[in-house]
Amino acid sequence: MPGLFGFYRKKPFSRERSSALLAKMKGQMQHTSSGVSDSYSLDRFAAGRLTLGILAPSPQPLISPDGRYILFFDGQIYEYHTLAKELKERGYTFVQNSEAELIMNLFLDQGKRFAQLIKGIFTVVIYDQLSHSLLLANDRYGLFPLYCQDSEDQFAFASELKALLPVMDGERKVNRSALCDFYNFQFITADDTFLEGVSLLPYATVMEISESGLLQERYWDYPYQNQEKGRGLDELAEEGYLLIHKAVQNQWKPGFKIGIPLSGGLDSRLLGTIASKIASQNKQRVNFFHAGSNPRYRETQIAQRVCGSLGGEWHFVDLLSQDISTLIPEVLSLNDSHFSCHQSWLLGVAKRAAREGKANILLDGYCFDAQLGSTFSILGPTPPSEERCKLIRTIYCGLQPELAKQFFTPEFARSLIQVTDENIRRMSKERDGEPVENWLQYFCFVNRARRYTIGNSWVGRNYIESAFPYLDYDLFDFCLRLPSEYRYQSRLYRHIFLRYFPALAKIPWSKTGLALDRYQSSLSRLRNLIKGSGYYLNRLSFGQLECGNLDVDANRRFRKDPAFRRFFMDILRDERTATRGTVSRQGIDNLIRCLDSGRNYFHLIEAIVTVEFFFRSFVD
Missing domain, CATH: 3.40.50.620 (HUPs)
Structure with missing residues (x-):
C-alpha cells in the first residue's frame, strides 16, 4: 500500500542491518506488483516509501543541498504553485519542481512551522544527520494512518501496522480499551490501536524524536467560529x-x-x-x-x-x-x-x-x-459529560448494558460500556464548553471519519x-x-x-425521496414509511417476511444468502473466536438467534469478525 515506513535508532547499529530490517518492513506493505519503492538506510535511520506513482511521483528521498536533512513524503499538496513562487522569490531553488522539494524548502525556511503552512493531505518524515533527530508531521486531519512505536532503543513508524512487526520490541499485548471502543462503534477512538504501545501519529501534529526523548505539538485543532450572525x-x-x-x-x-x-x-x-x-x-x-x-x-x-x-x-x-x-x-x-x-x-x-x-x-x-449537512444540527444548550456519552451512543449505535450482557463474557461486558464512556469523557473535557452540535461534529471528524x-x-x-x-x-x-x-x-x-x-x-435525494426544494411533510414521511414497510414486516415477523427495497442490507443477506452466511458462520463457529476473552460461545449463539429472528445486529458480527482477523494476524 502507498505510504511510509522506517525507524530511528537511539543506539546505532550497522547500515547493513538497517537495510535488512527496512527490506522486511517493505515486504509487509507491498501487496501488489504495481508501483515503485524508494528507500534509504544509515546506521541510526532507515526509511522507505511505496507509491503507485500517481501522487508525488518524483524519486525520494529528497536530501537538502547541504546534505544535512533527508526527507520522505506521502500525499498531495494543494496550491503548490503559490507556495513555490513565494519560496523562489526568497531565493530557494527547485530542480525537480516536486512537492517533496516544496516541503524541504519550506522546512529550511520556516523550521517546524512548515507543517501548518502547507495545505494538503500528507505525512512527512525528516531526519537530521547533524543532531541525529527525527521529525514526523502530518496534515490537519491526520487522514492517512501512520502507526508509531516508541521503545528504549528505537522509534519505528509505518503506514501499515503489520510493517512494524519486523522491528517491534517486546511482547504483543492487546489493548482492551480499543476493543471496547470497536465493539461499541466499529471504530477505535482517538489515536489508540489494538496493540498496546502502538499509536497513530495524532492529527495536525509535529513530533520530534531524539536521544533526549520525544516532543510533540498540535498546530491546529478545529477552531469553530460559527456563532457569527448577520450573513444571508x-x-x-x-x-x-x-x-x-x-x-x-x-x-x-x-x-x-x-x-x-x-x-x-x-x-x-x-x-x-x-x-x-x-x-x-x-x-x-x-x-x-x-x-x-x-x-x-x-x-x-x-x-x-x-x-x-x-x-x-x-x-x-x-x-x-x-x-x-x-x-x-x-x-x-x-x-x-x-x-x-x-x-x-x-x-x-x-x-x-x-x-x-x-x-x-x-x-x-x-x-x-x-x-x-444536518447530521449534527442539534440546537440547544451544551449538555454535561454524561449526556454527551448518551448522545454518542445514540448516534453511533453504541451498545446498551442489557445487550452487552447477552453477547459478551461477564467480565468484558462490565468494562465494555464503562471504558468507552471514560474515553468519551476524556475527549469531552478537551472541548469543554463547546456547543453540542460543534462537539458532536468534532467527535465525528477526529474519530468516526x-x-x-x-x-x-x-x-x-x-x-x-x-x-x-x-x-x-x-x-x-x-x-x-x-x-x-x-x-x-x-x-x-x-x-x-x-x-x-x-x-x-x-432529481430526488435518496435520503428523502424528494427534490431539493421540498422538505419532508407528514405525508411524505408516511409515504417513505410505506415504502420501507419491508423492514417493519421483517421485524414484526421475526425475520420470516422480508420484502421491499432492501438493496444490500447485510442483515438480510446473512439470513437469506447461503454463501454470505457461510463465510461469517465459519468464523463465528471457529473455536478460537470464543477464546479471546470478549465474546463467549453462548453469546455468539445468542447473537445468531437474534439475527435469525429479525433483529438487525449484524454490525456486531462484523465487529467480531474484524477483531478475530486481528488476533489471527497479530497475536496468534
Missing part, C-alpha cells in the same frame, strides 16, 4: 459554491484521470456536478462508479439519473457478484483489521477502475455531509489513489464558521443546488 443565505451560498469549485479545480492535474464513486446522496452529486463542469471545459468526461446490488433500486436509479444529466460515463459495480470469502480477508489484511470489514465495498470500485484504465484517482466525497469512513479509500489506495476535495483548507474553514442553523435540514447545501444547479436539484 445567498451570500453564504455564493462563497460556499466558489470554494467548492476551487477545491475540485485543485484536483485537476496533468496525468490525472478522474473517477467519482456516485451514490444517491448529495456529497457525490455536488462533487460530480462541479467535476463534470470542469471536465467539459477540458474536453474530458467524468467516469462515475456506482456500487449496488440491483439496477432497479431507488438509490441506483437516482445515481444513474444524475450521471445521465451530467453526461458522465456510467459504471455499475455489482456488490452481490463479489466473492465475500476472498474480499473480506483481503480488505482486513490490507487495513490491518483496524477498519471495520463493513468498509469493503469500495475495493471493487478501485480494482475495476484501475483494471479498465478508466481512472487513476477517485474524488472522494468524504464527510461533506458532516461538514455542511478518521477511524471508519476513510477505511474504504485507504484500502483502495493499493490500486488507485484517492483525493478529498471537501477537505480543502479554505472550504473546511468556511464550514467551521457556518452558523448551525444553516446546516439544519441541509439548508445551505440545498440552496447551493437550487441557485447554481437547478436541474440537478429536481
